[in-house]
Amino acid sequence: MIALRLSGVTKTYNPRTRKSRTAVDSLDLEVPQGVIFGFLGPNGAGKTSTIKMVLDFIKPTSGTIEIFGHPCNAPSARSQIGYLPEQPYFHRFLTPLEVVSMHASLAGVGKGEIPARAEAAIDRAGISEYAKIPLSKLSKGLTQRVGIAQAIVGEPRLLILDEPTSGLDPLGRRHTRDLLSQLKREGKTVFLSSHILSEIEDLCDVVAVMRRGELVACGPPDHIRSEAPQVTIRAQRVDESAVESLRFAGATLQAGGDYYLITASCDSVYPVMSALERSGAVISDINTERESLEEAFLRLAA
Amino acid sequence: MKPVWIIAKATILENGRKHVFHVLCLLILAVLVGSTLLSIFTEGVKIKMLKDLCMTGILFGGAVLAIALGSSGIPGDVESRTIYPIIARPVTRMQYVAGKYLGTLLTVVYGLAAMGAIFGVLIFAFEGGPDWSLALVMLFAILEVAVVAAVATTMSVFATPATASVLTFMVFVAGSIKIGYFGEMLSKMQGGAAKLTMGVFYHLVPNLECFNIKSVLVHQEVVPVAYLIQVLAYGVICSALVLLIGATRFSAKEV
Numbered sequence: 001m002i003a004l005r006l007s008g009v010t011k012t013y014n015p016r017t018r019k020s021r022t023a024v025d026s027l028d029l030e031v032p033q034g035v036i037f038g039f040l041g042p043n044g045a046g047k048t049s050t051i052k053m054v055l056d057f058i059k060p061t062s063g064t065i066e067i068f069g070h071p072c073n074a075p076s077a078r079s080q081i082g083y084l085p086e087q088p089y090f091h092r093f094l095t096p097l098e099v100v101s102m103h104a105s106l107a108g109v110g111k112g113e114i115p116a117r118a119e120a121a122i123d124r125a126g127i128s129e130y131a132k133i134p135l136s137k138l139s140k141g142l143t144q145r146v147g148i149a150q151a152i153v154g155e156p157r158l159l160i161l162d163e164p165t166s167g168l169d170p171l172g173r174r175h176t177r178d179l180l181s182q183l184k185r186e187g188k189t190v191f192l193s194s195h196i197l198s199e200i201e202d203l204c205d206v207v208a209v210m211r212r213g214e215l216v217a218c219g220p221p222d223h224i225r226s227e228a229p230q231v232t233i234r235a236q237r238v239d240e241s242a243v244e245s246l247r248f249a250g251a252t253l254q255a256g257g258d259y260y261l262i263t264a265s266c267d268s269v270y271p272v273m274s275a276l277e278r279s280g281a282v283i284s285d286i287n288t289e290r291e292s293l294e295e296a297f298l299r300l301a302a
Numbered sequence: 303m304k305p306v307w308i309i310a311k312a313t314i315l316e317n318g319r320k321h322v323f324h325v326l327c328l329l330i331l332a333v334l335v336g337s338t339l340l341s342i343f344t345e346g347v348k349i350k351m352l353k354d355l356c357m358t359g360i361l362f363g364g365a366v367l368a369i370a371l372g373s374s375g376i377p378g379d380v381e382s383r384t385i386y387p388i389i390a391r392p393v394t395r396m397q398y399v400a401g402k403y404l405g406t407l408l409t410v411v412y413g414l415a416a417m418g419a420i421f422g423v424l425i426f427a428f429e430g431g432p433d434w435s436l437a438l439v440m441l442f443a444i445l446e447v448a449v450v451a452a453v454a455t456t457m458s459v460f461a462t463p464a465t466a467s468v469l470t471f472m473v474f475v476a477g478s479i480k481i482g483y484f485g486e487m488l489s490k491m492q493g494g495a496a497k498l499t500m501g502v503f504y505h506l507v508p509n510l511e512c513f514n515i516k517s518v519l520v521h522q523e524v525v526p527v528a529y530l531i532q533v534l535a536y537g538v539i540c541s542a543l544v545l546l547i548g549a550t551r552f553s554a555k556e557v
Contacts, residue, residue: 055390058556075392083390089382091312093319105308106391150387160390 001068003158003189004031004054009063011049011213023049025213027063031206033157036180036190038200038221041210042301047193048086050210051162054191055083067158079108082156086163086193088147092136096122096146099135100153107154117153125149126175140167148176152183159183160191165199177203201293209300216300224300225291231269233262234285235276242279246272259284305393306401313375313405314412322370326363327413333359334420338428349428350520356421357516360414361443365474367410368447372454373466375402380557389557399549403455410447414440438530439519445537446513450474452541453508456548459555476503477510508540 011024024046031037041047052058054065056073070077090099100118109117122131125145130138135146144167151159164180165173180190180203194200200207201221208218217224236259238246243260246253249271251264264272266288276283291299317323337355376399379385389398418440425433453473457466476484484504491497512533517523 052556055386057386057389075394078390078392081390083387085383085386087383088387089384090387091316091384093315094312102308102312103387103391106305106388106393108392147387154391 001033002030002066003033003068004037004191005029005064005066006050006054007064007066009050009053009060009065011046011053011058012061015061023213024053024060027210027213027215029208029215029218031158031189031191033068033189034184034187035205036184036192036203038204038207039191039193039210040195040197040200040207040297040301044212045210045301046213047210048162049213051160051191051193054160055081079154080157082107082151082154082159084147084151084159084161084164087140087166088143088150090135090143090146090150093134095132095134096127096138096142096149097131099146100149103150104153107156109154117155118149121149121153122146124152124179126172126179141169141172144168145172145176148179152179156188158189158191162193163195164192165194165196173199197292197294197297207293209297211301217296221293225293225296230289230291231264231266231272232285232287232289233264233272233276233283235260235262235281235283237279238262238276238281239279242275242281245275245278249275305391305397306404309388309393309398309401310404310408313402314409317371317375317406317409318412320371323367323409323413326367326370327416330359330363330413330417331420333363334417334424338424349425352424352428353520354516356424357439357443357519360417360421360440361446361514361516363417364410364414364443364447365450366471367413368406368451369454369467369470369474371406371409372403372451373458373470374463375406376455376458376552377463377466385557395553395555396549399455399459399545399552403451403545406455407448407451410451411444414444414447433519435518435522439516442513442515442530442533442537445534446510448541449477449508449510449513449537449544452544452548456544456551459548459552473507474510476507478514479511480504480507480509481511508544509536513537 006027006029009024009027010022012020012022014020027050039047039050049058053060054067054072065072067077068080094102097118100121101114104114104117119131122128125148127142127145127149130142135143138146148164151161165176168176177199180192183190192200192204204221206219207221207224209216209224238260243253246262249264250268251262251272254261254263262272334356337352385398389395418436422432422436425436450470454466454470457469460466461469484500484507488497488500488504491500515525518525
């Protein structure tokens with residue numbers, strides 16, 4: 001089943017004016033149920049606009065958005081969402097327990113269940129000892145965890161988390177990562193927007209990369225990374241004619257004293273090796289370098 | 303209705319901690335206490351002056367409180383992003399606006415009730431007994447702030463908090479002199495575009511004069527029950543209509 005489906009979604013701000021700007025352009029996206037879905041892109045790529053459209057904060061100029069088959073603005077869809085905004089802000093005079101209880105009530109949790117559910121959510125967010133301290137006295141990281149608690153208190157099927165580990169210390173980050181993995185095991189779908197690529201790489205089953213409002217890649221991290229795995233060869237005694245052949249084969253060369261570092265994609269390894277063999281070059285080292293998600297992101301988002 | 307009440311409760315707690323609420327309540331209190339110092343008048347006039355001055359202070363203070371809190375509630379939530387986790391829930395924008403309005407109104411009612419209680423004690427001290435007409439006058443003061451709070455809430459959806467405050471205050475002033483000043487001016491005007499413009503303005507501005515029945519308290523005037531019921535209905539319908547405009551606009555607004 002598809003948890004979240006965006007079909008041909010476009011968002012143009014100030015349409016039909018000089019200031020017209022398309023933030024999201026014909027976006028088609030499907031988030032399967034039960035996965036952790038990473039949503040990446042540089043600043044201005046259209047991530048926030050997309051999330052705002054999913055949550056019905058802003059209307060798409062065209063296209064449709066469905067949450068578990070319901071239009072995103074329908075109460076039946078909204079009741080299945082838990083949302084953590086980037087740098088969440090709550091009423092400073094309330095305690096975490098009061099904030100989470102309020103959101104439990106808004107999420108439709110029965111009156112009798114609210115205290116237990118709020119306490120459980122606070123416990124899962126790892127802030128039990130701060131449950132009755134006003135938010136004005138809590139740090140940014142602890143407020144972030146209150147945000148996580150309010151997002152999960154209604155036991156939503158789809159969690160939309162915008163930078164969930166922002167402002168957290170390493171322990172907090174680890175705790176949040178573990179919590180997200182646990183939520184996935186419980187069958188929840190997590191839609192995660194983050195700039196911390198190592199986290200996305202470790203956690204996400206599927207990753208989508210946005211650039212200037214368009215989807216440039218979508219799939220498991222391995223697929224995104226493996227688009228251009230590279231081989232680096234260290235060779236000596238490479239003559240001028242071989243250099244030409246290697247460049248012709250698509251390799252990049254970096255001179256380093258009496259040797260060359262030759263970088264080529266997997267597809268061009270055979271022509272590169274043939275050229276080296278023909279020239280009588282001596283190969284001293286071969287490495288297959290797997291592109292990290294960060295490198296893939298930089299390549300795709302550039 | 304449940305989300306409306308939850309949002310209203312949070313708004314009451316939030317408003318109750320705002321400096322503007324405490325400062326204005328203290329100012330009204332100062333007017334009440336200051337009024338008792340009017341001992342230069344003869345006894346009969348003194349109590350009338352006290353009632354008139356105190357009621358004016360309560361009505362004006364209540365309206366200013368409604369304007370200050372009503373015009374800053376929704377924009378404040380949007381600016382601080384407190385609104386996002388709330389409207390991501392199965393809460394309609396209309397429910398959100400209604401909750402903010404109800405919270406604002408109840409905060410002002412809380413302040414007015416406290417002022418009314420102190421005023422009642424003062425009357426008791428000066429007259430040697432309670433004046434039950436105070437309850438009726440206070441009820442209509444609440445109706446007035448209900449309309450003013452609705453105007454402030456609606457204005458805040460269209461404009462910045464500062465602009466909304468100024469515009470609502472202008473509506474409050476115009477509404478308070480609607481019949482006595484604008485009504486007379488309109489009746490004296492000759493036909494034409496000016497009269498038409500004045501007529502549109504006259505009918506758009508809510509009539510706040512009708513809620514001011516302090517003469518019942520000051521001069522012990524008798525007001526017909528039918529009139530009171532009419533004013534009550536007018537206050538409720540006017541507030542609901544004004545709020546509906548704001549809620550409809552906010553439903554379509556991108557946040």
